[in-house]
Amino acid sequence: MAGLPDEPMNWIGRNIPRLEDPALVRGEGRFVADIAVGSRAVVFVRSPVAAGVIRGIEKPDLPRGVLVITGGDVAALKPIVPRLGRFNYVAIEQPILPRDRVHYVGQPVVAVVAPTQREAEDIADAVFLDIEPEQAVVDLDSAAGPGAPVVHPMAPTNTIVEGRIRTPGLDAVLAESTIVEIDVRSRRQNASPMETRGGAASFDKASGRVSLHASVQMPHMLRTGIADCIGMPEADLRVVAPDVGGGFGQKMSLFPEYVLLVWLARKYRTEVAWIEDRRENLIASAHSRDQHHIVRGAFDGQGVMRGLDVEILANIGAFSCYPTTCGVEPLMALAEYAGPYKVAEYGTHARGITTNTAVMAPYRGVSRPVVSFALERLMEVAAKRLNIDPIEIRRRNLVTVFPHRTPTNMVLDEASYLETMEKAVEVADLPGFRARQQAAREQGRYLGIGFSVINERTGYGTPAFAARSMEITPGYERVEICMTPSGEVEARIGASPHGQGLRTTLAQIIAEEVGVDVQRIRIIHGDTDRTPYGWGTFASRSLVIAGGASKLAAGKLAQKLKRAAAVLLQGEESQVRLEAGMALIPGGASISLDTIARTVYHSAGPISEKIGYDLNEAATYDPEGTFSNACHVAVVEVDAETGNTRILRYIVVEDAGRLINPMIVDGQVQGGVAQGIGNALLEEIIYDADGNILTGSFADFIPPTMAEVPDIEVHHLATLTGATVLQAKGVGEGGSIAAPAAVINAICDALQPFGVQLFEMPATPQRVRAAIRAAQETSP
């Protein structure tokens, strides 16, 4: 493991207060609902049944200025059809508004446009959808089983995507090892950003263009997707992601609502806005992690896992999300199941199953929270079975030699899997905890500690997406940088942050290269008219990829400034240093960068021969990817009477390589952990057997509050990877990946006296109580 950087740095590694914040703490942010004030309102009438045939749509008498748009009105719009080139993928079509049938409760069927939100809601209430219900299939296992109702005729087994991998030696290893088998279920989640989805589209009569301001993570991709559906030139559409109130993956996908907004604005040459309400968000935005895994670990007598054999089912909902496709969950699980562990022989059969439920889309960590939950439960169960200490069994299985090639051909770069775990054991004072746990048990209180060791694949470029055979392979990022005549630096980026503090961190990276103050750097993002084509912000990629491109572009700009300074100071280019807004040469001569900028633009004569006529540079970065890693520890107390879990302490030992702004990194980790705690204990989207959703408010789908989430301590190790130009690794998802396993392992540890083992998340009080009761009934 490499140490910390020896060269002192001016900007990187400092807790610079975020440049984003002054406006936000004054309530001066501009979120899409703020932009939408005064626009005509769009309200969607959504399907009340999970499967059925549309017999008719009855509209009320419409006042002037009110429109009711049905599937028949938008027959010319192409459906959303993401594609995968392999894995038996069946391309299913998601209509913008359906004409014949509905496929899930919440599917938009009719759009109402009225001068105000209230009027639009009144009309929407009076629209009657005459839908003849058909038998729906909701439950994952039933949908995958024989004789299930068929959701899409082109997929008679409801299987939309199917991947298999099996190393040649797996069967032999399975035959000769101790097999530990667990059956793991993750219930359905909703990412629930505090700001719901929404868009405001306006037509500009002078240019004939439409601007769509929308709460999204991938503005360029959205523009392509919408233009394709409408059949309009992309150049006539501008997509802007203004301040975005959280996304967590839910705002990556192309949704029919956005296509319709642009179509309406264009057709009626007007301004329309749709701001989703919370119920719509909970029932009809995107869901995630409705998965069932059967995991078989093959262990030798020493507790070394020789092989891993997994069966994965993922409920992909009624359609396939664009652009990632519904392969995103099952195929990620297939590729990354082994996590930080050495597994010589590996087999997976992963299927994405369609049902009459809301569409699955990525949510922070995608499949990995479920995968690490399964793996970390497996380690605990195997340790018990083989009578090995649970920390010791992990020591014997963690990857310690790098680079390490996984059975699915991923290369794990330098990391600290073992070291983070050892440090976590030390910080948690495991022996001390065991003594307290014993004392508490004697008083009838159940304390438990749970560990979870993860790696997090971050900052991966196009090769990783190409490996999934996606028709669209995101990955690279481009940064265009420019010094203005007055000496500020503008960087236009393709990434599209929404809370990650990227404006600050990228400014720190650029400041380090160019030697200007972060206050003089403007990061321009989220606007397709002003930024180069890029992929937005998701998959823990922006700091690594957009940050890498920023460093490369800023390096070129610095070079250009040095060359100009050398001319103006009559020195050697190689001897010029840029610092604190000045270019300096040995011997004391110096010139401000502002003066250089003025000169380049306005008195081009003498230096144009050396550097041309501008201070513009650009760079594109498309890395292989890098793995950050962490060990999480949860300490809990479980009330055996009520099944309620209280988290007493939460520790993260994280290795994200070089930290650009440690405070922002910690914030990412803490936020992810809180979401993971929600996944572990509270949050669950529930359907009844007919596909009606039972959790349509925050009173039923319960994100954690400050009462459930304790102070989250974050400690760091820093392995400086050679895999990225910044030596930094992404951290956006690790918190939510590791937390469910740590929390539920802790609950099981607490309930050791009852012999309770939980394999279902969330471990709600009801489930914990049921497990205690079942254990008591079966114990002699």
Added chain:
Amino acid sequence: MSEPKVTVCCTVNGQKVEADVVPRMSLADMLREELHLTGTHLGCEHGVCGACTIIVNGAPVRSCLMFGIQAEGAEIRTVEGLADGDTLSPLQRAFWEKHGLQCGFCTPGFLMLATWMLEQPEPVTEERLRHVLSSNLCRCTGYTNIVRAVTAAAKEMGKWAESAAA
């Protein structure tokens, strides 16, 4: 479809204002749409998330659960009124310095609720802080830095008390 409107007179951030609203318009919508104070955010519109929290007649209120017409004669404070010109309030500054926000969508609600708490006579302990602020949701920060920010502001304002348990 033109609904009759009612004129509401109230004071918002120290200024007398008037708005013509339909009776069913929420106070949050009145602030946002009629008075163009869009700092008050709507996260759920059913009283759970607290993003819309403002202070009405000295009490924290979920403005999505109150009608505009109920604000007749009221003294209302919103996030836009916290700073004194260019100078942020100690609490706003603490949120900034302690990284108490990420996307910033929940922030106005937290700021208003915590502002109210810090103005009450009783000292702020960690228990009280968590008890009061657990009525608002944040999906980004994991709360750790919100607690740290409010703690720092309470200390600066002389309102902090170590809890008995500590």
